[in-house]
Amino acid sequence: MNLSYQHANPATGGGSYLLRFTDATLDRTPCLLVDSGVGVDLDSLLADDEYLAAVLLTHAHLDHYASLADSLRDGAPVYTAEATANVLENVLTEGEKNYEIGATDSVADAIEPLDDWETIVPEVEVAPVPAGHTPGAAGFVVRFHDGSRANHLLFTGDFTMRRAAGYRGFQSDLPVDIDALFVNVSTTDDFEETLTDSLFTLFERSQAGSRTVVTASALTAVHYAYLLGYLGEEVGESVPVTLAGQAAKLYADFGYDVPNVEAVPVFESPDELLERGTVTFAGPEVPTEGSARRLFKTIEDDSSATLVQLTAGATNPVETASCTVYDYEIVNHPSMSVIDDVVSALNPIHVVAGHGPRRALRNFRGRYDERFVWASDDDREQTLYENGRWSPPPWLSDTAVQSIRAQDWQTNGARLGDLVADGERQLPEIVRADDPDLQAEGVGVERLDDRFGASEATAPSATADGANSPDGTAVAASSADGATAAERATGDESGTHAATESETGAAARAGSDAAAESGTGADAATGGEETSGEETGGDGSLLGESVAADHDAVQDSERFRRAVLGRLDALSSDETGESVRARVVDGGEDVTLLRLLDDADLDHGDEVTVVLSDDE
Helix, strand or coil: CEEEEEECCHHHCCCCEEEEEECCCCCCEEEEEECCCCCCCHHHHCCCCEEEEEEECCCCCHHHHCCHHHHCCCCCCEEEEHHHHHHHHHHHHHHHHHCCCCCCHHHHHHEEEECCCEEEECCEEEEEEECCCCCCCEEEEEEEEECCEEEEEEECCCCCCCCECCECCCCCCCCCCCCEEEEECCCCCCHHHHHHHHHHHHHHHHHCCCCEEEECCHHHHHHHHHHHHHHHHHHCCCCCEEEECHHHHHHHHHCCCCCCEEEECCCCCHHHHCCCCCEEEECCCCCCCHHHHHHHHHHCCCCCCEEEEEECCCCCCCCCCCCEEEEEECCCCCCHHHHHHHHHHHCCCEEEEECCCHHHHHHHCCCCCCCEEECCCCCCCEEEEECCEECCCCCCCHHHHHHHHHHHHHHHCCCCCECCCCCCCCCCCCCECCCCCCCCCCCCHHHHHHHHCHHHHHCCHHHHCCCCCCCCCCCCCECCCCCEHHHHCCCHHHCCECCCHHHHHHHHHHHHHHHHHCCCCCEEEEEHHHHHHCCECCCCCECCCCCCCCCHHHHCHHHHHHHHHHHHHCCCCCCCCCCCCEEEEECCCCEEEEEECCCCCCCCCCCCCCCCCCCC
């Protein structure tokens, strides 16, 4: 048996591949399509003596299924992991409303969930493996026999080593030898930082009593709902989450039951989903249509509300509104070093790079001296295996080929294939873990627990670890440049969060009336002008006095925030007042909000004096 591959859509994503298994004893050549993304045209790819034996679908993102309906023919099944199969009907139905993806009824009829080895044609089998990236995503191992030997290809699809909403990440310690690795090379270096920044913002806006709308793809919304629900359990400060529309349907299809998460697939009035302190998810990524648009229009002119956009980077987010506006680019791919580690661990003779920008593909040419590297961005058919031997790229010199073969021989021997009976080696299963592991998801749990943990209000460690200013004085709630502590702690300094003018000015325009409304009725709001002019800290320093820009606490946003909170935790009464605890809440430029943590007999409009104590 001979094997060749062809990029099926190099000009429109490059994540789809067509495999041909040629056997001189067969009248027609069976072909296998891995993903059917944008621009795949099998009419132009398949010859008269070729037919489609099966399609392998790695996950339910548009750039991997966009042409699936048009690709189906010859009675070919669509194999995918069970989790993806469960959501695919709703995904395709919604996709058909918004994109030109063909008639999807045929796809629904062809879907076959796969959790173990399946024979495609005689001598060719496939099996799924976990891929991370998104809930239920899969890679695929393709095994083909040549005589008594079995050879293995591995398609990673979009992958990460991280978990995705409880589903396992990609595992490189597979129980079979991989001869050819087809690896998607789109990379992201700062995903975990951006993920944690965005979760930090959502926690903070919830605790501020804001009505928060999050616009995201349905799969991303489900992923975030999982993280927020279990984060609330872990830090002891729950965040109510509502999933609306398509996200709610997929949440049910996956079978999730996450604490503090409610799924509402159909709603009459947006107001019923937008309670203060609740984080409400809807799609699409930018609120220009669908449920996202309806919810955004409801909060657009509410200066105490928040819009958070989680995008994949290919859209233009909303930048201005009366509400506070954030956007985060959430692209869950591995770093380049992770790809290098995977290649090293799997140790294939062939590495086929795809589904990445042209510059990324160029970086792979010659990247691994001891392997045959294919990093083209064209649709030429390339032979990988012929006459019982793995074939080199035609552009390599004889000297280079001999050198690579010699190095591979030293490590792997002759690569004659495995003498393995079917089913002897069990591949890792695509299952959702019973116990959530947020660190394995890439979340900076320690940072969130330090800031939002339930023990924070009474923990003296908030000041015992050096969060106080060097001279022992109380640290003011505003920094030298006028940004509030909340603004500095939500990721502005990292550059991953695009803040607009509305983010820094909306709450200030709302004034103390809107600030009072954003809480539970027991919140005290103080404008920056009032505190800087009249109130004093426990050491006699002005409460609103600016801290020098080079102050240690200002330079470290977490320490700055904790210093303020440490003072508020020890909030003392004046001679005639009572002592209560409070939390600093982001109110926008020149506005500091204090959310009371204890019961207090206060009414809207009441004036209070805030004292920041030096006591440990």
